[in-house]
Amino acid sequence: MEGASTKGVLSQLSLLEVQARSRKSRLHQPSRVKELKAKVEALRIQRDQLRAEIETHKNLEKLRASMDKQCSQEEEEEEKMDDYSENSQLLQLMARHTQLKDLLYAHHIVGGYNVIRTGQGKGLCASLATAYEGVYLETYNVEIDLKPRLRISRHNVPPFIPVNSLAEQSNMQTDIRCFLDTLSKHLNAFAGRKQQLKLVKELHKSVEVFESNVLCSILVMLLTLPGEKSTVLCTLNYTDHTRLLPTGVHFECKDNALPDTPEWKKNCSLLMETPVHKALMTMMKNETIL
Incomplete structure (x- = not known):
């Protein structure tokens, strides 16, 4: 009888606990619904x-x-x-x-070069102007695709200047400015050498140009000496294509000892350190050549 009474009390307590939880849940439900509505509105x-x-x-x-x-x-x-x-x-x-x-x-x-957009923003065209002694000469253009990777699509650079090789050597993919600087050096040096050759022909009628190439990387001239009017064959080599000045000077004449004289050694240094048309002018003033 006592066991049955105890079970009845426990059952009643369990029922009261369930009812209390249910009431608590109903009390929290409106605030939960409100919270969810606020979240939905924020997401909206x-x-x-x-x-x-x-x-x-x-x-x-x-x-x-x-x-x-x-x-x-x-x-x-x-x-x-x-x-x-x-x-x-x-x-x-x-x-x-x-x-x-x-x-x-x-x-x-690109380091301040003149640039225009091409292909609806998919590429750019850089203009590289050349000049010598304050005189603007030719302007060259290089069109570069930007996507999916940097690629030279078109250019009007002379074919004897290796544009694609310069792009690879200067790692254009990571440093386009370095590539344009290198290309600009080649173009300006070429334009300067070409202009010097033109000035030699215009200013020095007594100097006979025997040989030159399209890159102007070699120049062979026949110089006339005063007195007996013997001649000296002068060869200038421009092996560094980024420079205006020659990297080597060679003289040939009947008098094999002439190139080793102090005067002609001085002339050799002058041609190595001074633009050729100016060096010839100095040699004429010094009456080394006619």
């Missing part, structure tokens, strides 16, 4: 923001593509801006801003 707001950003990005891409195709009509488009809605004007400015940022970045990485 985040979704709407992402949709707006995606739409803005799409509009920017369309505008940038349009601007790349119609750069020549940029002034006319700016005049029509007054007719656009406020949102369209903002998008136009944002697109122009990102375009200018890209151009400034490209200008920075």
